[in-house]
Amino acid sequence: MITKQQTAIPLQLITIKADSEILPFRFVNAKGSLCGASENPVGVSETSWNMGDTMSIISYGVVLVEILDAINIGEKVSVSNTGGKACKKTETSDWVATALSPGTAGSIIKIKLVV
DSSP states (O other), rough: OOOOTTOOOOEEEEEESSSOBOOOTTOOOTTBBBBOOEEEEEEEEOBBTTTTEEEEEEEEEEEEEEEEEOOOTTTTTOOOSSSTEEOOOSSSSOOEEEEEEOTTOOEEEEEEOOO
Protein backbone atom coordinates (compact mmCIF):
# COMPACT_ATOMS: atom_id res chain seq x y z
CA MET A 1 0.00 0.00 0.00
CA ILE A 2 1.27 3.46 -0.89
CA THR A 3 0.91 6.25 1.69
CA LYS A 4 1.02 10.04 1.40
CA GLN A 5 4.61 10.04 2.66
CA GLN A 6 5.67 7.88 -0.28
CA THR A 7 5.86 10.31 -3.17
CA ALA A 8 8.20 9.68 -6.07
CA ILE A 9 10.34 12.54 -7.35
CA PRO A 10 11.49 11.46 -10.79
CA LEU A 11 14.37 13.62 -12.00
CA GLN A 12 15.07 11.67 -15.18
CA LEU A 13 12.91 9.34 -17.25
CA ILE A 14 14.03 7.19 -20.14
CA THR A 15 12.14 5.12 -22.66
CA ILE A 16 13.02 1.56 -23.52
CA LYS A 17 11.20 -1.26 -25.30
CA ALA A 18 9.69 -3.82 -22.92
CA ASP A 19 11.18 -7.25 -23.62
CA SER A 20 8.68 -8.93 -21.29
CA GLU A 21 5.69 -8.05 -19.11
CA ILE A 22 6.78 -5.39 -16.62
CA LEU A 23 5.14 -4.97 -13.23
CA PRO A 24 4.96 -1.61 -11.43
CA PHE A 25 7.52 -0.59 -8.79
CA ARG A 26 10.21 -3.01 -10.03
CA PHE A 27 13.81 -2.65 -11.18
CA VAL A 28 14.22 -2.87 -14.98
CA ASN A 29 17.41 -3.83 -16.84
CA ALA A 30 18.83 -2.44 -20.11
CA LYS A 31 17.21 -5.29 -22.09
CA GLY A 32 13.74 -4.11 -21.02
CA SER A 33 13.10 -6.98 -18.59
CA LEU A 34 12.68 -7.20 -14.83
CA CYS A 35 16.11 -7.28 -13.18
CA GLY A 36 17.63 -10.30 -11.53
CA ALA A 37 20.08 -10.15 -8.64
CA SER A 38 23.17 -10.27 -10.87
CA GLU A 39 21.96 -7.48 -13.22
CA ASN A 40 22.32 -3.73 -12.94
CA PRO A 41 19.06 -1.80 -13.22
CA VAL A 42 18.67 1.17 -15.55
CA GLY A 43 15.59 2.33 -13.68
CA VAL A 44 12.31 1.53 -11.96
CA SER A 45 8.86 1.10 -13.49
CA GLU A 46 5.94 3.17 -12.22
CA THR A 47 3.22 1.19 -13.96
CA SER A 48 2.59 -2.09 -15.79
CA TRP A 49 3.83 -2.54 -19.37
CA ASN A 50 3.22 -5.27 -21.93
CA MET A 51 5.92 -6.97 -23.98
CA GLY A 52 6.73 -4.77 -26.99
CA ASP A 53 5.52 -1.51 -25.38
CA THR A 54 7.80 1.51 -25.41
CA MET A 55 7.85 2.05 -21.67
CA SER A 56 8.91 4.98 -19.58
CA ILE A 57 11.01 4.22 -16.50
CA ILE A 58 12.57 6.44 -13.84
CA SER A 59 16.35 6.28 -14.15
CA TYR A 60 17.28 8.96 -11.62
CA GLY A 61 15.64 10.41 -8.54
CA VAL A 62 13.40 9.20 -5.73
CA VAL A 63 11.17 6.26 -6.67
CA LEU A 64 8.78 3.75 -5.15
CA VAL A 65 9.77 0.07 -5.26
CA GLU A 66 8.33 -3.22 -4.01
CA ILE A 67 10.53 -5.01 -1.47
CA LEU A 68 11.22 -8.70 -0.95
CA ASP A 69 12.16 -8.47 2.73
CA ALA A 70 11.90 -5.93 5.55
CA ILE A 71 14.00 -2.79 5.07
CA ASN A 72 14.67 0.13 7.43
CA ILE A 73 15.24 3.80 6.63
CA GLY A 74 18.84 4.45 5.60
CA GLU A 75 19.68 0.87 4.64
CA LYS A 76 21.45 0.15 1.38
CA VAL A 77 19.21 -1.52 -1.21
CA SER A 78 20.04 -4.12 -3.88
CA VAL A 79 18.09 -5.96 -6.57
CA SER A 80 16.64 -9.27 -5.37
CA ASN A 81 16.53 -12.49 -7.33
CA THR A 82 12.73 -12.30 -7.46
CA GLY A 83 11.29 -10.39 -10.42
CA GLY A 84 12.92 -6.99 -10.01
CA LYS A 85 11.97 -6.46 -6.36
CA ALA A 86 14.31 -4.69 -3.96
CA CYS A 87 16.08 -6.26 -0.98
CA LYS A 88 18.68 -5.35 1.63
CA LYS A 89 22.23 -5.12 0.33
CA THR A 90 24.38 -8.10 1.23
CA GLU A 91 28.16 -8.46 1.24
CA THR A 92 28.11 -9.75 -2.32
CA SER A 93 25.29 -7.69 -3.88
CA ASP A 94 25.56 -4.30 -5.59
CA TRP A 95 24.27 -1.15 -3.90
CA VAL A 96 21.68 0.47 -6.20
CA ALA A 97 19.63 2.68 -3.82
CA THR A 98 19.17 3.97 -0.28
CA ALA A 99 15.90 3.37 1.61
CA LEU A 100 14.05 6.59 2.50
CA SER A 101 11.12 4.82 4.18
CA PRO A 102 10.78 1.51 6.06
CA GLY A 103 8.70 -1.46 5.00
CA THR A 104 7.88 -5.09 5.57
CA ALA A 105 8.10 -7.88 2.99
CA GLY A 106 5.86 -7.19 -0.01
CA SER A 107 5.30 -3.51 0.75
CA ILE A 108 6.21 -0.45 -1.33
CA ILE A 109 8.95 1.85 -0.01
CA LYS A 110 10.57 5.08 -1.15
CA ILE A 111 14.20 4.85 -2.28
CA LYS A 112 16.85 7.18 -3.74
CA LEU A 113 18.50 5.58 -6.77
CA VAL A 114 22.31 5.62 -6.81
CA VAL A 115 22.80 3.82 -10.15
